[in-house]
């Protein structure tokens with residue numbers, strides 16, 4: 413069994429600052445669970461275009477508000493505490509922070525290794541292979 417305390421992740425190499433998000437990786441590929449598990453903070457008013465071309469992602473909002481725009485359809489969906497979005501088609505999307513910072517709990521399949529880079533378009537590229 414593993415126990416991970418968020419306070420041990422904050423300020424460690426498992427806390428990653430993105431262009432306009434902060435992500436704390438509680439589980440990475442090396443933890444052997446078959447998925448990675450993150451908490452991501454999206455500041456109020458932030459806007460970012462993201463595309464995880466190599467990963468599926470499920471995201472569950474536990475605080476704050478914002479929206480996600482599906483760039484394939486143009487549909488915009490409100491996000492608030494209790495809403496999950498699943499990027500099951502490697503969906504290109506725009507994430508927008510609302511009036512209160514969003515706290516998102518995310519799972520990635522395949523698991524993020526922690527060595528990926530984020531391309532300008534927000535997609536992951538595995539650095540190795």
Ligand SMILES: CC(=O)NCC[C@H](N)C(=O)O
Pocket residue numbers: 428430433435436437450452462471516518524
């Ligand atoms: C909600 C969301 O897309 N989280 C981003 C995770 C971040 N790209 C990471 O690398 O941990």
